Amino acid sequence: MSDNPFWPRPARIPSGPRPGRVEVLVVGGGITGVSLLRRLGERGVKAALAERRQLAFGASGRNAGFLLEGTAANYADAVAAHGREVAREVWDFTGENHRRLAEALAGRAGYHRGGSRTRAASPAEELRLEESAELMEEDGWPVELADASLLNPRDGELFPAEAVGALAADCLPGSIFEQVEIADLAREGLLPIEADEVILATNAFTGRLLRGIPIRPVRAQMLATAPFATRVVDRPTYADHGYQYWRQLPSGEVLVGGYRDRAPEREVGFGLATTPLVQRHLDQHLRGLGVTAPVTHRWAGTMGFTPDALPLVGRLRPGLAICAGYTGHGMAFAHLCARVLVDHLLGGPPPPKWLDPGRFQE
Numbered sequence: 001m002s003d004n005p006f007w008p009r010p011a012r013i014p015s016g017p018r019p020g021r022v023e024v025l026v027v028g029g030g031i032t033g034v035s036l037l038r039r040l041g042e043r044g045v046k047a048a049l050a051e052r053r054q055l056a057f058g059a060s061g062r063n064a065g066f067l068l069e070g071t072a073a074n075y076a077d078a079v080a081a082h083g084r085e086v087a088r089e090v091w092d093f094t095g096e097n098h099r100r101l102a103e104a105l106a107g108r109a110g111y112h113r114g115g116s117r118t119r120a121a122s123p124a125e126e127l128r129l130e131e132s133a134e135l136m137e138e139d140g141w142p143v144e145l146a147d148a149s150l151l152n153p154r155d156g157e158l159f160p161a162e163a164v165g166a167l168a169a170d171c172l173p174g175s176i177f178e179q180v181e182i183a184d185l186a187r188e189g190l191l192p193i194e195a196d197e198v199i200l201a202t203n204a205f206t207g208r209l210l211r212g213i214p215i216r217p218v219r220a221q222m223l224a225t226a227p228f229a230t231r232v233v234d235r236p237t238y239a240d241h242g243y244q245y246w247r248q249l250p251s252g253e254v255l256v257g258g259y260r261d262r263a264p265e266r267e268v269g270f271g272l273a274t275t276p277l278v279q280r281h282l283d284q285h286l287r288g289l290g291v292t293a294p295v296t297h298r299w300a301g302t303m304g305f306t307p308d309a310l311p312l313v314g315r316l317r318p319g320l321a322i323c324a325g326y327t328g329h330g331m332a333f334a335h336l337c338a339r340v341l342v343d344h345l346l347g348g349p350p351p352p353k354w355l356d357p358g359r360f361q362e
C-alpha cells in the first residue's frame, strides 16, 4: 500500500545554471506555476520557476483530475452567494479555462471531455440541482437532469500530475528549479533568484510566506484501486455538495475522494498523513460501488480556501503578485487565471473584479 498519490510525478526537469536575476520569478510548481511560466515564455519574458520540492508535489499532483465548470458549489448556490451576474461570469471563465487548457494539452495527460455528473445526496440538494439546471439553461449553460443527478456534458477529466509535466515541458528549457524554497519575501537580496516581479503560485501554502493572506489550508483525502474489470461509473461524479467524488480511469482503476465533512476540525492544515476515519468512509463508498479490487494508494493533499470560494489573482504590492486560492477547484480556474495575470502584468486589462486579491480588505 502506497501513501504516495496515485499519479506518478512528472519526470525531473533538468535545470540550467541558476540565473542571478530574471524579470519574473514564479514561486510554486503546480498547475498554476507551470501555466504562469508557460505564458511568460509565450510573451517573451525572462522568467524562472522555483519549486520547494518537485513539480506537482502539492495539490496538483494529488487531486481527482476533474475539470469542471464553476466553483465547488452548484449554480443555484453560487448565484445566491455571488449574485447572478458574477456567477455567470465565473462559469464563463471556467468554460474558457477548460477550452484553453485542453488546447494547451493538445491530447496529452489523459484529457477527455465526456461530461460530469453531480448527484444529490438529499431531497434539499436535489431541489437545488433542479434550480441550478433551470438557471444554467437560462444563462446559456444547458445541462441534463435525470434520477436526482445533473449531467454537464461540457466537463472533462485529465491526469493532473501529467498535465503539470506536459505544460512544464512547453516552458523554456532550464527555467524550472526544483528543490528551491523561497523562504522570505520581505527582504531584498535574500531570494535565491532575484526578480523584478515575484508571482506566488503557492495556493494553500501562501500563508506560510505572507502574513494576512486570506487563504486557509484545508485537507482532502483520496484512495485508488488496482484496475477493476467492471465499469462502475461512467464519468467523473460529484455528490453531497462536492464532499464525495469518484471516477474510473479507462484502464479500470477507481479513484474515490472526499468525506472531509466527517471530521471538519481535523481536515485542516498541511499534514499529509491519511486518517483511518476518512479512509473508512472512502472504503465504504468503494464497497457501495461494488468494487472488489484492492486499494493500492491512499493519500492526502492540501487545498487553499478563500472566504468567498473565489481565487485571488492580481498584484498585492509593487513587485509582488498572487494567483492562488481555488477552494478545491484549481483545475477549473488556474490555467486561465495564470494567463489573465501575466497579460495584465504586461499591460493588458485587469482580471475580473471578483478575482481582486484586495477585495477582503476593509
Ligand SMILES: Cc1cc2nc3c(=O)[nH]c(=O)nc-3n(C[C@H](O)[C@H](O)[C@H](O)COP(=O)(O)OP(=O)(O)OC[C@H]3O[C@@H](n4cnc5c(N)ncnc54)[C@H](O)[C@@H]3O)c2cc1C
Pocket: 027, 028, 029, 030, 031, 032, 033, 050, 051, 052, 053, 054, 055, 056, 057, 058, 059, 060, 061, 062, 063, 064, 065, 066, 067, 068, 180, 181, 182, 183, 201, 202, 203, 204, 205, 209, 219, 220, 221, 222, 257, 300, 301, 302, 303, 304, 323, 324, 325, 326, 327, 328, 329, 330, 331, 332, 333, 334
Ligand atoms: C485530494 C484533492 C482532490 C482535488 N480534486 C480536484 C479536482 O478534481 N478538480 C479540481 O479542479 N481541483 C481539485 N483539487 C484542488 C486542486 O488540486 C488545486 O486547486 C490545484 O491543484 C492548485 O494548484 P496550484 O498550482 O495553485 O497549487 P499546488 O498544486 O498546491 O502547488 C503549489 C506548489 O507550491 C510549492 N511551494 C509552496 N511553498 C513554496 C515555497 N516557499 N517555495 C517554493 N515552492 C513552494 C509547493 O511545494 C507546491 O508544489 C483537489 C485537491 C485535493 C487535495
